[in-house]
Each structure stands twice: as C-alpha cells, then as structure tokens.
Amino acid sequence: MDNRRPALAPAFRTLPEYVRHWAETTPDRRALTFVDHPAPNSRGVHRTLTWRRLDLRIRAVAARLAAETEPGSRVALLCPQGTDYVTAFLGALAAGLVAVPLYPPGLPGQGDRLSAVLTDASPSVVVTTSHHLAEVSELCANAQTKVIAVDQVPDAAADGWRASVPPDAEAVAYLQYTSGSTRTPAGVEITHANVVANARQALAAYGADTHPVTCVGWLPLYHDMGLVLSVAAPVVRGLLSVLMDPVAFLHEPVRWLRLLATHQRALSAAPNFAYDYCASTVTEAQKADLRLDGVFALINGSEPVRAGTADRFHGAFAAQGVVPETHCPSYGLAEATVFVSAARPGKPFGRFALDRDALAAGKALPARPDDPRAVLLVGCGTPAGQRVRIVDPVTRVALEEGEVGEIWVQGPNVGRGYRNQERETQGVFGAVFADADADADAGAGAATGRGGTWLRTGDLGTVLDGQLVVTGRLKDLIVVDGRNHYPQDVEATAQDAHPAVRRDRLAAFGVQGGSGERVVVVAEHVRNVPLADIDVPALVRTVRAAVSARHGLRLSDVVLVAPGTVPRTSSGKVSRALTRERYLAGAYAAGAVG
Numbered sequence: 001m002d003n004r005r006p007a008l009a010p011a012f013r014t015l016p017e018y019v020r021h022w023a024e025t026t027p028d029r030r031a032l033t034f035v036d037h038p039a040p041n042s043r044g045v046h047r048t049l050t051w052r053r054l055d056l057r058i059r060a061v062a063a064r065l066a067a068e069t070e071p072g073s074r075v076a077l078l079c080p081q082g083t084d085y086v087t088a089f090l091g092a093l094a095a096g097l098v099a100v101p102l103y104p105p106g107l108p109g110q111g112d113r114l115s116a117v118l119t120d121a122s123p124s125v126v127v128t129t130s131h132h133l134a135e136v137s138e139l140c141a142n143a144q145t146k147v148i149a150v151d152q153v154p155d156a157a158a159d160g161w162r163a164s165v166p167p168d169a170e171a172v173a174y175l176q177y178t179s180g181s182t183r184t185p186a187g188v189e190i191t192h193a194n195v196v197a198n199a200r201q202a203l204a205a206y207g208a209d210t211h212p213v214t215c216v217g218w219l220p221l222y223h224d225m226g227l228v229l230s231v232a233a234p235v236v237r238g239l240l241s242v243l244m245d246p247v248a249f250l251h252e253p254v255r256w257l258r259l260l261a262t263h264q265r266a267l268s269a270a271p272n273f274a275y276d277y278c279a280s281t282v283t284e285a286q287k288a289d290l291r292l293d294g295v296f297a298l299i300n301g302s303e304p305v306r307a308g309t310a311d312r313f314h315g316a317f318a319a320q321g322v323v324p325e326t327h328c329p330s331y332g333l334a335e336a337t338v339f340v341s342a343a344r345p346g347k348p349f350g351r352f353a354l355d356r357d358a359l360a361a362g363k364a365l366p367a368r369p370d371d372p373r374a375v376l377l378v379g380c381g382t383p384a385g386q387r388v389r390i391v392d393p394v395t396r397v398a399l400e401e402g403e404v405g406e407i408w409v410q411g412p413n414v415g416r417g418y419r420n421q422e423r424e425t426q427g428v429f430g431a432v433f434a435d436a437d438a439d440a441d442a443g444a445g446a447a448t449g450r451g452g453t454w455l456r457t458g459d460l461g462t463v464l465d466g467q468l469v470v471t472g473r474l475k476d477l478i479v480v481d482g483r484n485h486y487p488q489d490v491e492a493t494a495q496d497a498h499p500a501v502r503r504d505r506l507a508a509f510g511v512q513g514g515s516g517e518r519v520v521v522v523a524e525h526v527r528n529v530p531l532a533d534i535d536v537p538a539l540v541r542t543v544r545a546a547v548s549a550r551h552g553l554r555l556s557d558v559v560l561v562a563p564g565t566v567p568r569t570s571s572g573k574v575s576r577a578l579t580r581e582r583y584l585a586g587a588y589a590a591g592a593v594g
Helices: 015-025 051-066 083-094 111-121 130-139 192-205 224-237 246-251 254-262 272-281 307-320 356-360 422-429 436-441 487-497 536-551 576-584
Strands: 030-036 045-050 074-077 098-101 125-128 146-149 172-177 187-191 214-217 241-244 266-270 297-300 327-332 339-342 351-355 374-378 387-391 405-410 455-464 467-473 478-480 483-485 501-513 516-525 555-561
Touching (some): 015 083, 030 051, 051 125, 074 111, 083 172, 111 130, 111 187, 192 224, 192 339, 214 224, 224 266, 241 246, 241 254, 246 254, 272 307, 307 327, 356 374, 356 483, 467 487, 478 501, 483 487, 501 555, 501 576, 516 536, 536 555
Parallel strands (some): 125 146, 266 297
Antiparallel strands (some): 351 374, 501 516
16 A cells, blocks of 8 residues: 655755744744633633744744753653643754653643653653643652743743754654553654654645645644644644644533634544544534534544444534535554554545454455444545555565555654664564565565565554555454454444443453453443442343344453543543553452443
8 A cells, every 4th residue: 555645845854944934934824823711611712823923932942942951852841732832842843852742740540651751751851831830840859850931931032043953854853652552651753754754644645735724623732643733734834723722622522613613624633532522512502603514624543433423423513514525534653653544535434344253364354234243444545655564463474455464554754663662663663574585685675565664553454445444453452262353343332232331431351261361341331320320230231242242252241430430541542451450450349340
C-alpha cells in the first residue's frame, strides 16, 4: 500500500520556520484561536493570535528557554490547553530544545504516569503557566528543576534573539510519550523532519493541501493527534487553528459542534466515543441553531472505529446538514508521529462484514452483514505518503490481501526510536522482512517494496479492496483453546447485551487459570442508574449468554464496577493491561462480581 504526494510549498525544515514565513507574508491573518469556557453556561470567550503575534511569542519564549539551558536539553510542558501551550511548544523547538508535551498535575487517574514520564524524560526546564506555577513548582521541588511560567515571559525577550544553532531537520524536536494502553509509557523521539512530513501527509490525506480549511479541535495537545492536527498541520499550511479544552467538550459536547458550525470547511478529529457521546447527549433544543453542512471532514481516529457510531452520529445530526461522506476513519500511532492511513473525505468509508471464525484463523472472508456471528469492521482508507505492509509477525513474511497479520509502516514520519531504550527500539523500529537479504542480493529490495527497516506497530490488520482494515492489538489478543478472539469484539457484544453496561468503558482480557486461559470482562455501569437499582445477576447472565452465543466463549468473570473505575490512558483509551493487573491484584473485589 503506497501513496505519495508532491511536497507542499514553501518547504522548511522546522515548524518555527513555517511560523516565521507566515508572519512575514500574512502577518495580520489569524493563526490560532483558543475558545475558553469559564462558566458552565458560557458560549465561549475567544482569544486569538495573529501569525505576527504568534511568531513574537515563540521568539520570546525561545529566548527565555535558551537562557536557561543548552541546545538539545529537554523541556517538559505542563501547561493547560490554550495559546500558552502552543507558544511553549514551538518556543522550545525554535530554541533547539526537545519539547516533552505533558499536562499540569491533577489530571484524574494520570498522576503516576506524569511522575513516571518526568523521571524518564529528566527535563532541565519545566514550562507551565502562572495559574499552575505553585503546584508544578512543588511537583518539581525534589528534582531541583527550573520552572518557568510562559505567560510571564515578556514580549521584549524576543528583541534581537536568534537561535544559537541552525535548524537541523534530523534533530529530535520532541518526545511523544505513548499512551500506555498496553505497556509502560515510552518516549518516542520525533524529529523536526518527522513532524513536518506527517503534517504534510495529513494535509494531503484529508484534502487540506489544495482546499482551505479551518482546523477545529478539542483533543489535548499532549496527545499525538491533537498536537499534529491543531498545531503542526495548520502551521505548515498557514491555516487557522481553533482550539477548546477537552474538559469543556466533556461538560457540554454541543460546544464542539458550535465551533464546527461557526467555521466553514472545518476539519476536526475525535475518538470514536465522542461521536456516540454527541449523538446521545446533545438535545433537540441545542440542535435547533446548528448548521453543520459546511463541515469538511470529521476524522475518527480511535481504536476501534465503529461503523455503528458513525451511523448514529449522522442520524442524530442529519437535519443539521451532516452527511456520511464527511466521516473519515483513520489509523495511526505515536511511533509514526501519528497519521498512517485514512479514508478520504467526500467518499463513503469502507464497511466490511467478515466471518468471525475465519478472522480468528487469520483470514478475512466475507459474511452477510445481517449474520449475528459476522464481525463488522471499518476501512481506514489508504496510506498517507508512506508504505504499509501486512506481515506475519512470527515469520516476517509479507501476506496477501485478505490475510490478517501485523501492520508494518515505513516512511519519513516514522520516529527515531524510544528514548534510552535501545533494545526496544531495535525490535520495534528496526524490523526487516525475512527475505530482505535475498532481495538485496538480487537488487530487488526497492522493486518488491520490502527493503530497508520498518516499524512494527503491534497492531493487527488486513487489506481489503485496497483499504487498510485494523482488526486489533497483537498484545491484547485473547487466545482460548488455540483460537484467537479480539477483545474489542467481545466488549462490543457485552455492551450491546444490556443497557446498564456503559459503552466503551469496559475491558475484556485473558488470565491464566488451572486449565488454560480464562476470559474476564470488567465493565462500568451507566452513570444514570445506581448500582443498587441494577439486577446484577441478571446482567451477568445476559452478558455471558450473548458472548457465548456470538463468540463461543465462556466468561469466567463478569465484574460490574462504578463509573470511572476502569482505568484509561492519557489519550482516553481503556487500558486493558492495567485493568487486568488490577483485577489480578483484587482491586475489583468490592465490585459486583458475577
């Protein structure tokens, strides 16, 4: 699977150079708007930076950081969502430093991760804002790390400042820490060339390289997709980026839709749950003044992307002008900066009904969509300026279309590796095909498209009708009696079986038992029904019966827990690995167990 586009012009090596270009050519055009919602009923307070103003703030911050530490040092960003986050990130890059996008202390469930990442990254400077200065200073007190409030840096600091080292495209620009959905977070080294390449790839994939769009987003900037779609891509193309806080979206999801309606040709991204959340939460009264027919593209980049979610969203907002062709299922990962493959806007995304038993055996064979044992999967389009291959993870042999294997990626967006993890880097970023040596001897490496080193994503998938179809995570796979089961498939069955199971807030996983692998489901109950009002034994029987009928699996345990109990990663995904760990440690013993 290959898709290569010509480079966008102008071409620069780093993001700050792009900002400087737009500041010189279109200084008074809007570059960045942050929409704050200071009160529950707020319709939003807009704070905007022009390209001239953004460039000034970046140079001021860069000068301040350069005065505190040496080029190549790491700078941790513990800022809240907003313009200060963007200027801190780009200021670090302009100064030749390595940014570490993080978040202020207090993010629910992420305190241990924040401490672990700070320990691993060992930043010489931490950047925050005045509002969080005290708590961040307390957090960093033992490490004796310099803490700077970015909003206290005066504009005058930019006067006469120039970077002490010339921009180097191959230098590390930032560390993107993985979300930790299957393992301990690791810092992926993303170079300036990587992020510029991936921004171009994303722009081309979604048609924003030839059509003017406005990037509208609420994804956190410490998340790979939020950083590329709300900062890197608009900076490279000179587009307006409109930001809001993730918490503002969660409190009132119609706020996101209002921003989409306000900005013509809006391009935005959200995980799968957000579309379901909007469909179920936004009221008819709130829909009354929404016009969404000008939305250009809605990217769905979660795992898994569900066709039913897209259908529910489009059904809920069809009267407001949403059309199915705006929905763009996409695939990516931090190790590839973020974007790998995407369905293009303006075309219906691919839907595939596959035989469950064949899929478990590694073959993607068609089934009737109305067959209750069919697996319904979504196509994530074609690669964005890079190569994708499906490979047998054991033999390292390329597979044919319709065969399920590990997704391998090669392209200019693939990061350098994991910080201070040489062995892990070699295993993940240095993969080679089993027949690569033979190809090289025959001079056929380029012709076969299997030469060089590849990124092993750890994700399973196949190619159908020329589209990438992601089937699951290799490490999450549940194997019972030699048969593969995808946990998200079991989870979908469980949440559809009973209305008291909270959607996308459950985890299915395997644990070793005396007679082999046992399967467990830990699920949160819905928020609007107290646990005391739920007939738990009846719920457990219903879930077990549904999973048995559809998957031929006997659930060893079904554990119903309070909302917010199932752990999630910093990007909002359910962490099956941590849920399993807590289950084995007895953390859910107080829950309702079936």
